[in-house]
Amino acid sequence: MxxxxxxxxxxxxxxxxxxxxxxxxxxxxxxxxxxxxxxxxxxxxxxxxxxxxxxxxxxxxxxxxxxxxxxxxxxxxxxxxxxxxxxxxxxxxxxxxxxxxxxxxxxxxxxxxxxxxxxxxxxxxxxxxxxxxxxxxxxxxxxxxxxxxxxxxxxxxxxxxxxSGINYKSILQQSVQRQQGATPGYRVIDEKGPDHSKCFKVAAVVKDQEFPGAWGPSKKSAEQRAAENALCVMEGAEPPHTAE
The missing domain is CATH 1.10.1520.10 (Ribonuclease III domain)
Incomplete structure (x- = not known):
């Protein structure tokens, strides 16, 4: 400033x-x-x-x-x-x-x-x-x-x-902090496409556990999908976003 x-x-x-x-x-x-x-x-x-x-x-x-x-x-x-x-x-x-x-x-x-x-x-x-x-x-x-x-x-x-305005990253963070006292992270597993139109595969990580990854047209969107996958797995459901 x-x-x-x-x-x-x-x-x-x-x-x-x-x-x-x-x-x-x-x-x-x-x-x-x-x-x-x-x-x-x-x-x-x-x-x-x-x-x-x-x-x-x-x-x-x-x-x-x-x-x-x-x-x-x-x-x-x-x-x-x-x-x-x-x-x-x-x-x-x-x-x-x-x-x-x-x-x-x-x-x-x-x-x-x-x-x-x-x-x-x-x-x-x-x-x-x-x-x-x-x-x-x-x-x-x-x-x-x-x-x-x-x-x-x-x-x-x-x-x-x-x-519908659902922020899965925020929901996952609140859930993990409440249940495990930890903060989830996100790891880029893969990426593909030209520089001007890349897609990213991202996985949510909580402590030592890596959840199923998800593809998205940006890192942020992939993180949202990865967070939704993690929430579903934590609840015993199938992840909605496949990694392929």
Whole structure:
């Protein structure tokens, strides 16, 4: 988290370049990227913060996710597409993605907000929306669309695997912690397919016991299926997801 006070720069050119590498996009307008990263607490006026870009990025994100879901899941009804979208574009999901990418390191924050340790989810989620808006302004819709798809695809596939909103990983974790005082882990057993369309075989592991593995179109979705397999085995039932 970079601090800005009395007009001193908050993010060096080196950090901006590092941020671009994390995003997988190089801004033509570096000042625009800087504004994407600038919270209102560090800006002289709200118009110089990332708030307007957040407003735009929220719309670009929503449209891209809707178009992706419409195209990728032709057999899903409107209600199911709406459920998946609500999970993927939620403030909590955006904040989790931003933290996973390490975006906190590049944000320009006023001393008041940066002095409180862990950033509120609303601040870091707004930053990733502002960055999406900035990419749209800097490179156009196609560039922003591609970045959103790349960054959010795992979350899209994971949310799609949560049939009826059931989070099997969470259920397994609670069950194992309650019964055994342990935390389940997940091991990638195999993977196949080209880099842009890989599938993964994952098994849930509790202490020394490895449960039947399951394939999925992303590590997250495979973990959900592996967790469901483990729960079924623990209950004496057949695992629903075969490993082949």
């Amino acid at each position: 970079s601090k800005k006070d009395n007009g001193s720069p908050g993010v060096s050119p080196e950090l901006l370049a590092e941020c671009e590498a994390v995003l997988g996009y190089e801004f033509r307008d570096k000042d625009l990227l800087y504004r994407c990263l600038t919270h209102a607490s560090a800006a002289k006026t709200r118009l110089e913060s990332n708030e307007r870009l957040e407003f735009l990025g929220d719309a670009v994100l929503g449209l891209t996710i809707c178009e992706t879901l419409f195209t990728r899941f032709p057999a899903n009804a409107e209600g199911e597409l709406t459920r998946i979208k609500s999970v993927v574009v939620s403030r909590a999901s955006c904040a989790t993605l931003a933290r996973r990418m390490g975006l906190e390191k590049y944000l320009v924050l006023g001393r008041g907000i940066s002095a409180h340790g862990r950033l509120p989810s609303s601040v870091i989620a707004a930053a990733i929306e502002a960055i999406i808006g900035g990419i749209y302004v800097d490179g156009g819709f196609d560039k922003a669309h591609a970045i959103v798809q790349r960054l959010f695809m795992d979350d899209i596939l994971s949310a799609a695997q949560l049939e």
